[in-house]
Amino acid sequence: MQLSREELLRAYRQMKTIREFEERLHVEITTGEIAGFTHLYAGQEAVAVGVCENLNDSDYIISTHRGHGHCIAKGCDVKGMMKEIYGRKDGLCGGKGGSMHIADVSKGMLGANGIVGGGPPIALGAAMAAKIDGTGAVSVAFGGDGSCNQGTVFEAMNMAVVLQSPIIFVFENNGYSEHTGADYAVGSGDIAGRAAGFGMPAACGDGSDFFEVHAMTREAVERARDGGGPTTLEFKTTRFFGHFEGDPQRYRAKDEVKKHRETMDALKIFRDKVTKAKLLTKKAMDEIDAEVLKLIDEAVEEARAAPPPTPDDLLTDVYISYEGGIQ
Amino acid sequence: MAVKTYREALNEALHLEFERDENVVILGEDVSGGAGGTSGEREASGGIFGVSAGLLPRFGEARVIDTPISESNIVGAANGLALAGKRPIAELMFADFIGVSFDQIINQAAKFRYMFGGRTRCPVVIRTTYGTGMNAAAQHSQALYPVITHIPGIKVAIPSNPADAKGLLITAIRDDDPVMFFEHKALYGKKGEVPEGEYLVPFGKANILAEGDDVTIVAIGRMVHFAEKAMKTLAKDGIGVELIDPRTTSPLDEEAILDSVEKTGRLVVVDEANPRCSVARDIAAIVADKAFSSLRAPIKCVTAPHTPVPFARELEFAYTPSPDKIAAAAKATVEFAA
Numbered sequence: 001m002q003l004s005r006e007e008l009l010r011a012y013r014q015m016k017t018i019r020e021f022e023e024r025l026h027v028e029i030t031t032g033e034i035a036g037f038t039h040l041y042a043g044q045e046a047v048a049v050g051v052c053e054n055l056n057d058s059d060y061i062i063s064t065h066r067g068h069g070h071c072i073a074k075g076c077d078v079k080g081m082m083k084e085i086y087g088r089k090d091g092l093c094g095g096k097g098g099s100m101h102i103a104d105v106s107k108g109m110l111g112a113n114g115i116v117g118g119g120p121p122i123a124l125g126a127a128m129a130a131k132i133d134g135t136g137a138v139s140v141a142f143g144g145d146g147s148c149n150q151g152t153v154f155e156a157m158n159m160a161v162v163l164q165s166p167i168i169f170v171f172e173n174n175g176y177s178e179h180t181g182a183d184y185a186v187g188s189g190d191i192a193g194r195a196a197g198f199g200m201p202a203a204c205g206d207g208s209d210f211f212e213v214h215a216m217t218r219e220a221v222e223r224a225r226d227g228g229g230p231t232t233l234e235f236k237t238t239r240f241f242g243h244f245e246g247d248p249q250r251y252r253a254k255d256e257v258k259k260h261r262e263t264m265d266a267l268k269i270f271r272d273k274v275t276k277a278k279l280l281t282k283k284a285m286d287e288i289d290a291e292v293l294k295l296i297d298e299a300v301e302e303a304r305a306a307p308p309p310t311p312d313d314l315l316t317d318v319y320i321s322y323e324g325g326i327q
Numbered sequence: 328m329a330v331k332t333y334r335e336a337l338n339e340a341l342h343l344e345f346e347r348d349e350n351v352v353i354l355g356e357d358v359s360g361g362a363g364g365t366s367g368e369r370e371a372s373g374g375i376f377g378v379s380a381g382l383l384p385r386f387g388e389a390r391v392i393d394t395p396i397s398e399s400n401i402v403g404a405a406n407g408l409a410l411a412g413k414r415p416i417a418e419l420m421f422a423d424f425i426g427v428s429f430d431q432i433i434n435q436a437a438k439f440r441y442m443f444g445g446r447t448r449c450p451v452v453i454r455t456t457y458g459t460g461m462n463a464a465a466q467h468s469q470a471l472y473p474v475i476t477h478i479p480g481i482k483v484a485i486p487s488n489p490a491d492a493k494g495l496l497i498t499a500i501r502d503d504d505p506v507m508f509f510e511h512k513a514l515y516g517k518k519g520e521v522p523e524g525e526y527l528v529p530f531g532k533a534n535i536l537a538e539g540d541d542v543t544i545v546a547i548g549r550m551v552h553f554a555e556k557a558m559k560t561l562a563k564d565g566i567g568v569e570l571i572d573p574r575t576t577s578p579l580d581e582e583a584i585l586d587s588v589e590k591t592g593r594l595v596v597v598d599e600a601n602p603r604c605s606v607a608r609d610i611a612a613i614v615a616d617k618a619f620s621s622l623r624a625p626i627k628c629v630t631a632p633h634t635p636v637p638f639a640r641e642l643e644f645a646y647t648p649s650p651d652k653i654a655a656a657a658k659a660t661v662e663f664a665a
Contacts, residue, residue: 096443101443103442103443103446103447105410105447111442111443115430115435117430118403118431118434120403121399121402121403121407121431122431122435124400124404125410126407126408128354128392130411139407152399152400152430158397159394159395162395163392317441318479318480320503321502321503321504322531323532323580324578324581
């Protein structure tokens with residue numbers, strides 16, 4: 001299926017935004033202004049964008065601790081996200097969530113999630129709601145190769161098959177569960193193969209190739225919208241940074257990241273493909289690059305200048321109502 | 328007023344709410360039962376204790392969802408349903424099964440609203456069963472509400488009688504926050520007067536079952552009935568008991584307890600949960616902190632010991648607080664001389 005020029009430009013802009021957001025955070029974190037644990041998504045952009053470009057605001061996704069890419073791809077406000085990561089009062093979650101819990105339920109983004117394997121059961125519930133109401137919406141549970149070893153994920157896969165829920169399990173196999181290789185930790189090494197064992201269509205694709213991710217996801221989304229139940233998609237990909245910022249990555253061969261940046265860069269691959277096929281010009285994409293860099297600059301500057309929450313904010317948002325109040 | 332069992336009262340609450348709001352759904356193991364069985368009988372159980380009986384034939388499979396044995400996903404899917412606008416009731420057959428669903432209760436349901444800066448809600452009800460009295464042993468008998476009460480972001484209701492069971496469950500279903508609802512297994516057959524139609528029993532409002540001047544007894548769930556028995560024994564000795572059932576432990580009606588202790592000067596807390604970090608000790612600490620000058624005797628907690636729930640009848644009986652132990656504790660506070 002041929003994407004329109006607008007769709008291609010949008011996809012490129014989304015991927016570029018994720019890349020620059022993460023590259024900039026990698027730099028800013030060294031300033032010490034950003035607290036907490038941050039897990040960067042750079043390297044995996046084609047998966048988030050290739051999947052989410054098949055979705056709309058009424059569809060749901062749930063993300064992982066490595067969630068910035070999914071948030072951007074699902075339409076979360078980039079400046080609101082940056083403020084959240086800086087722990088600001090008008091961040092997307094009021095500074096109460098931070099990098100690992102960015103969410104915008106109004107956009108169908110049910111949250112980044114700090115618990116590996118925590119998301120798929122929730123995505124399943126959203127898919128069940130869509131089926132009950134007959135909205136045609138679908139739900140996507142993002143996870144990594146690490147999450148494929150959590151029992152909660154197996155339960156979600158089985159229940160999705162039993163209930164024929166409109167859900168797509170997307171496994172981004174970036175080769176590492178934290179500091180441990182997927183070659184060691186994934187018993188069969190074949191995540192899609194495991195999913196097939198639950199009785200659903202499953203396939204494995206190149207997670208650095210936006211077009212492959214997009215096409216595979218389109219088929220799964222169409223099947224789910226038509227009542228055909230769940231699908232699992234495994235995408236082989238890589239992360240350009242460590243598990244968390246500050247990770248010395250002693251588990252990776254010295255030149256691995258350098259090599260992956262040369263051979264598995266989703267943006268380079270996209271640019272090569274669309275220019276060779278004369279779908280987009282280099283100039284058009286360069287313009288987007290400049291706009292994205294400006295947006296990220298502004299996002300960082302505004303986040304730095306934004307006020308933090310006040311101590312009063314500590315006690316709000318725990319409950320909607322609570323007799324006697326929060327102490 | 329009609330006399331109904333605790334089970335019937337809960338069942339009535341479910342039927343009323345299913346009828347009133349089409350967003351109410353229930354999911355869990357055997358909530359109807361029979362799916363995939365050889366008898367062809369589709370509602371083969373209506374819940375392991377019969378609480379969800381009759382829902383499937385009335386409201387259909389889309390809203391009455393039999394699940395595989397997958398507790399983390401029963402609660403997790405309920406969370407997702409709630410985020411997507413439904414009012415799900417997840418049934419955990421036994422409270423002990425929070426072991427395999429704990430993440431979805433404490434890290435997900437209880438935290439969405441806070442983590443997301445107040446920009447979402449998760450109106451999920453997790454119904455479960457607890458308590459001794461059926462010799463169900465260590466993994467099917469625990470009173471685990473202190474563990475959940477500890478967690479900010481989720482409410483905890485523990486009805487002690489049929490009327491409260493119905494009113495508290497309707498409140499729980501309509502509440503916009505997550506609620507964990509603990510039903511006592513040994514109370515399902517307990518009868519009591521239950522008002523007709525729909526009514527709400529508010530959270531955080533204790534029920535004062537008896538007024539008295541000598542000692543305040545706060546009791547939870549099935550222990551309310553044991554405390555009532557103790558109260559009769561104590562009356563023979565001329566000891567007047569003020570009996571309080573908090574009905575919810577989060578929120579907790581501190582005011583009712585503190586007001587009572589200010590009057591009686593003595594407190595016994597009865598809780599069949601284990602003692603360490605329990606609701607009983609929590610209430611004792613609140614009173615010691617906020618009503619210290621009113622106390623005329625040390626606070627007594629009558630709880631299970633710090634052991635797992637045993638199987639044998641004799642052991643389970645010894646494990647569970649009894650009316651005699653409650654009466655003895657109350658008497659000790661009255662007879663205390665500094």
